[in-house]
Amino acid sequence: MTAARGRLSRRVSGIGAMELAGLMRLAHDVGAIDIALGIPPGDPPAAAIEAATAALTSAQNQYAPPEGLLSLRQLIAAELLRTRGVAVDPVDEITVTCGATEGVLAAVLAVTDPGDEVILPEPFYENYPGVIGLTGAVHRPVPLAGRDWRLDLDAVRAAITGRTRAVLLNTPHNPTGRAFDQAEVSGLLELCVEHDLVLITDEVYERYVYDGRTHVSPLGMPGTADHVIAVGSLSKSLHMSGWRVGYCVASPELTAGIRRVHERTTVGAARPLQQGVSAVGAADFIDDRALFQERRDHLVAYLETLGFDVRMPEGGWFVLAGSSGLAARSDKLVAELVETAGVLLAPGTSFFADRADGLNWVRTTFVRDRERTVEALERMRRFLTVTEQSN
Numbered sequence: 001m002t003a004a005r006g007r008l009s010r011r012v013s014g015i016g017a018m019e020l021a022g023l024m025r026l027a028h029d030v031g032a033i034d035i036a037l038g039i040p041p042g043d044p045p046a047a048a049i050e051a052a053t054a055a056l057t058s059a060q061n062q063y064a065p066p067e068g069l070l071s072l073r074q075l076i077a078a079e080l081l082r083t084r085g086v087a088v089d090p091v092d093e094i095t096v097t098c099g100a101t102e103g104v105l106a107a108v109l110a111v112t113d114p115g116d117e118v119i120l121p122e123p124f125y126e127n128y129p130g131v132i133g134l135t136g137a138v139h140r141p142v143p144l145a146g147r148d149w150r151l152d153l154d155a156v157r158a159a160i161t162g163r164t165r166a167v168l169l170n171t172p173h174n175p176t177g178r179a180f181d182q183a184e185v186s187g188l189l190e191l192c193v194e195h196d197l198v199l200i201t202d203e204v205y206e207r208y209v210y211d212g213r214t215h216v217s218p219l220g221m222p223g224t225a226d227h228v229i230a231v232g233s234l235s236k237s238l239h240m241s242g243w244r245v246g247y248c249v250a251s252p253e254l255t256a257g258i259r260r261v262h263e264r265t266t267v268g269a270a271r272p273l274q275q276g277v278s279a280v281g282a283a284d285f286i287d288d289r290a291l292f293q294e295r296r297d298h299l300v301a302y303l304e305t306l307g308f309d310v311r312m313p314e315g316g317w318f319v320l321a322g323s324s325g326l327a328a329r330s331d332k333l334v335a336e337l338v339e340t341a342g343v344l345l346a347p348g349t350s351f352f353a354d355r356a357d358g359l360n361w362v363r364t365t366f367v368r369d370r371e372r373t374v375e376a377l378e379r380m381r382r383f384l385t386v387t388e389q390s391n
């Protein structure tokens, strides 16, 4: 839905309202159980809370260097080395941002001019079209292929035009749960190098890959540093989505561009919170993979008994479930579930450029509290049984 222009810029009026936001208000009013949003199910590490609290009442509460506290950039670099064996220079290859959300915006702004194109595998995280639209660039959706949602490199190649400047890939992927494999990621990066594009990866779920998989990132792939901006976040891995601390990792040249944007938009993430994050050690990163894998298995099995068509997520926090066996339109199903059953799911329509392509899908998360999730699923079962009987 596009708002009337009025006094607003074309850029802003071209960005539709987020469908999920309206449903969230309704869900709040009726007291629905939310299994739509990926909100971390616990608190940030105590060490971070203590250090952030101390910083608030110390001399540590004025501006930080815009690129982020060096201690925090060093922590991010140390984690990249420890978990992936990738060496990056915290001085001129890491920029601390206000969450991955600002990181993606800064990355796209740094490498595109108005009218340039950004290739976006579809379905996509619902925020991306708006973020790309704000920059004045244009997103070019390229559908993930088949029931397994594979990255179709031929389709990506076919979508490249003289205006293409970047590809924005989220892996592990919200909403499909794909953790793109080595062939897909390195093949995509090769295409980017061949066509002189930048591969921007949103890796906020990097630690959440299941069944023994390892996360594949283009970061550190030899000879490609000028073509990669990797965006990360502490929102998920330290359970601090409200702290708004994320980061961009890129070559010094790309980093200089990202910092120019960042200095003129936010000037930096909140210093006391950066101070808090800097106090954590490797052991504080919350490894809830086993817990989430178990919750994933439970949710998938349950959704299948309700009649959803589900592909097992390989990573991330979400399940994209096929709803065509249950309802003609998933947006209507989701609205009825909120109002009548008191359960909030995300409608598939949020994740496709053409809403019609999302009408057979709903997204749920498996990271929320187990008991509440079971209660939500039971409510759905009762609702679907009544609906079936009345048809």
Ligand SMILES: Cc1ncc(COP(=O)(O)O)c(C=O)c1O
Pocket (backbone or CB within 6 Å): 038, 098, 099, 100, 101, 102, 125, 170, 174, 202, 204, 232, 233, 234, 235, 241, 244, 245, 246
């Ligand atoms: C794919 C993806 N990117 C970015 C974000 C937001 O990250 P941050 O809190 O670091 O801005 C989310 C949150 O749900 C997400 O799913």
